[in-house]
Amino acid sequence: MATVDEIAPDIFRINLGAMPGDPITTSFFLIRDEQPTLVETGYRKTFDEAWEAVSRLLDPTSLRYVVVPHLEGDESGALNHFLERAPHARAVGSPIGSAVNLSDFAVREPLAVDDSDAFDLGAHRLRFLVTPYVHQWDSMLAYDETTRTVFCSDVFISLGGGPAMTDHDESDAMLDAYRMIGIFPSKRHLDSALDKIQATNPATLACHHGSVKGGRSVQGYLRAMRENDVTGLTEWNPMVEAR
Known part of the structure; x- marks a missing residue:
């Protein structure tokens, strides 16, 4: 069963555990407000568990937005299941993600957002950071101005x-995890994303895998990512193995 924890006022981490044989757990996030919003969805195959977890907090059919940081099974595999059951919900993606991926994949026309956009959800105000190639070309992050929570997707993860x-x-x-799995192709793109994250003065780093980071640890994580190059080819390179 999914576990649910409040990580900031009316922001909940819903952890779906790990898939069989997977060394990392997967979480997504719910902002409970006048305009209820999901950030990420988890896999398609864990949708029933995800829907039940959301229903502990509110009526899932009332969802208005489903933020898709990038198109990948763990981030957005259950997107269409949520859209089919929540009739007023819209997928939200980066300009490239919306035009190239979500416009075809999602069952309803997506909303494309960039760094200048903001959604007033009620008590929370959600903004967006377009972060291409961190780690997919369509990547973006979201952050809640009210609680200074950055939904940082695959940045600052832990195994x-x-x-x-x-x-x-x-x-x-x-x-060590990033050096092993190698998900960031470019330090220039990663540093640009870190600049945007730093500019929000984050209090909480709500990552998609592992524990959410908060308090005194936040600046340490930002500093570590800036001072160490974890981009490019690493110990495990699926492109090499595929040849």
Whole structure:
């Protein structure tokens, strides 16, 4: 069963655990407000579990937005299942993600957003950071101005389990994970994304995998990602293995 934890006022981390054989857990996030919003959806095959978890917090059919940081199974596999059951919900993606991917994949026309856009959800105000190639070409992040929560997708992740939220600096383990799996192709693009994240003065880094980072650890994670190059080819390169 999915676990649900409040990580900021009316912002909930819904953790779906790990898929069989997968070393990382997967979470998505719900902003409970006048305009209820999901950030990420989890896999298609975990939709029933995700829907049940959302229903503990509100009526899922009332969802208005489903933010898609990039098109990938763990981030958006269940998107259309949510859209089919929530009749007023719209997918929200980056300009490239909306034009190239979501306009074909989603069952309703998506909303394209860029750095200048903001959604007033009620008590929360959601803005967007377009971050191409971090780690997909259509990538973007979202952040809530009200609570200074950055929904940072695959940035600042951690492997394994752990608590829903931590203020411990485990950046060394994070760097080791990135060096092993290799998901960032370009340091220039990653540094640009880090600049945008830093400019929000984040209080909470709500990552898609592993514990949410908060408190005193936030600046340590930002510093670690700036000072260490985790881009390019790494220990595990699926393109090499595929040849």
